[in-house]
Amino acid sequence: MGFGRRKDTASRPWRLSAKLLIVSSVVTILGFSAICTSVMLDMRHSEEELARQTLENLASGIDSDISRNVELFDLSLRAVANNMVAPELNGVSKPLRQLILFDQAATAKHFGAIQVFDSTGKLIVDASTLDPLPEDRSGEEYFQVHRDQADVGLFISRPMLHRGAYAIVLSRRITGEDGRFLGVVAGSIRFSYFHDLFGRLRLGADDIITVFRRDGTVIMRMPFDLDLIGKNLGDVPGVRRALSEPNGSYSGTGSISHSPRLYVWRDGTxxxxxxxxxxxxxxxRLWRMEATRIGAIMGALAVFVLGVSLFLAREVDRRAAAEEKLEELATTDALTGLRNRRKFDASIEDEWRRAARQKRPLALLMIDADHFKTFNDTFGHQAGDEVLIGIAICISDSVHRAGDCAARYGGEEFAVLLPDSSPAQAFAVAETIRLKVEQWCGETAITTVSIGVASVLPDANSEWTAMVNAADRALYAAKADGRNRTVLAHNPKLSLVA
Incomplete structure (x- = not known):
């Protein structure tokens, strides 16, 4: 025995040293990992901020160029729309009318000629000729929008084939002094403008530039994709956000390429x-290369520590499982598989305090096998053990809640603790157990059980032993009344639940 104690004493410092070694190693690795992670995250954030600033500058430059040309063209449309309602224009010759209307009109190789349509959609004035051919644009979207809505202002059409070239049409309503719709003045910006603008930029192979109309319609895209031109992407969350906020960025996937991208816009108004x-x-890309190199070094170290930790953890788990098994054996009755008296005493102490705090009832069933001693002496201990096992099975089948505790109280006596159970509920459980035992015995009438039931409402000044005594007295009353019955305790000295 002395040697055994020395062996146990010698093993304890080893276990403490092993745990300390594991903790120290893990903490060291975590510390270095945290430092490396922090540095790598800072580098990642710097790369992201640099990319965002670069894209913001790019978006701002493109947006400024497009907006400047749109504004310049819009000024020409405004001038024509205002001059069309001037009284001085009536009766003048065509050359003079052209001079008045288009003297200040913006001209560029990418701008289409400005045209004026009357209230029916018929072409009446064309900046490119004094005698325009007949045209009817009453079916076009831009004409119908201005005809039906007086407050549209500048309207930019969907991409369309206009006068032999793909373009967007910019238009304004001509309104008379009395508010009547007099017609539409319209001009176009050809796609060649966008191709020329984007062609001057140095972009990555997978970079994307998309120009949207206010409703989410794609006006132009780089790389150019005719299938996307004119398509409405207003329902895409990122696009919807870009159209509703002055500036910002988001991460998402493209409509064609599903690789994640950083998207930036500068002026969504x-x-x-x-x-x-x-x-x-x-x-x-560069950050990932550096992160891979550092991560490989840290990963190798982490794998080594993980391997050692797993080995030691497995040994600890084995020991913990053995201790749990010993604890279970120490609190379980070997014959019946129910809790033993030691576990029952601990459970009733805990449940009594909990019930007193929560002011909830606590019930106890005391169960005793009838005529067991006579049966045991007649048929032997093995038959008696089988009877006790059968009674335990009947009890286990009747008690299902997680907080309930069924135990072998001693010899042929059993106890069942039922938290939060009224007298009626506890009595019903007791009768279920009694009837199951009676049915299990069958016609041979091997044995039956008598049950005493007590249900109390604990308080801070009471002890659980009073409930046990009350259940015991009820059990004795059941046996005195002829056995194979359940009796509910009624004791005015206890705080019995009504």
């Missing part, structure tokens, strides 16, 4: 909104 996107893979 203008008629045309420029959205610039760059793949996160390109943004983080």
């Amino acid at each position: 203008r008629p045309l909104v420029v959205l610039v996107g760059k793949p996160w893979a390109d943004i983080y």
Whole structure:
């Protein structure tokens, strides 16, 4: 015995040293990992901020160029619309009318000629000729919008084939002094403008530039994709956000390429909104290479520590499982599989205090096998053990709640603790147990059980032993009344639940 004690004493410092070694190693690795992670995250954040600033500058430059040309063209449309309602225009010759209307009109190789349509959609004035051919634009979207809505202002059409070239049409309503609709003045900006603008930029292979109309319609895209031109993406969350906020950024996937990108826009309040996107893979390429190198070193170290930790953890788990098994054996009755008296005493102490705090009832069933001693002496201890096992099974089948505690109280006596159970509920459980035992015995009448039931409302000044005594007295009363019955305790000295 002395040697055994020395062996146990010698093993305890080893276990303490092993745990200390594991904790120290893990803390060290975590510390270095935290430092490396912090540095790498700062580098990642710097790369992201640099990319965002670069894209913001790009978006701002494109947006400024487009907005300047749109504003310049809009000024020409405004001038024509105002001059069309001037009284001085009536009766003048065509050359003079052209001079009055289009003297200040913006001209550029990418701008289409400005045209004026009357209230029926018929072409009446064309900046490119004194004698325009007949045209009817009453079916066009831009004409119908101005005809039906007086407050549209500048309207930018969907991308369309206009006068032999793909373009967007910019238009304004001509309104008389009395508010009547007199017609529409319209001009176009050809796609060649956007191709020329984007062609001057140095973009990555997977960079994207998209120009949207206010409703989410794609006006132009780089790389150019005819299938997307004119498509409405207003329901895409990122696009919807870009059209509703003055500036910002978001991360998302494209409508064609599903690689995640950083999208940036600068001014979402203008008629045309420029959205610039760059793949996160390109943004983080250099950072990822550095992170991979550092991560490989840290990963190798972490794997080593993890392997050692898992080995030691497995040994600890084995020991903990053995201790749990011993604890279970120490609190379980070996014959019946129910809790033993030691576990029952601990449970009733805890449940009594809990019931007193929560002011909830606590019930106890005391169960005793009838004529067990006679049966045991007649048929032997093995048969008696089988009877006790059968009674335990009947009890286990009748007690299902997690907080209930069924135990072998001693010899042929059993106890069942029922938290939060009224007298009627506890009595019903007791009768279920009694009837199951009676049915299990069958016609041979091996044995039956008598049950005493007590249900009390604990308080801070009471002891659980009073409930046990009350259940015992009820059990004795059941046996005195002829056995194979359940008796509910009634004791005025206890705080019995009504």
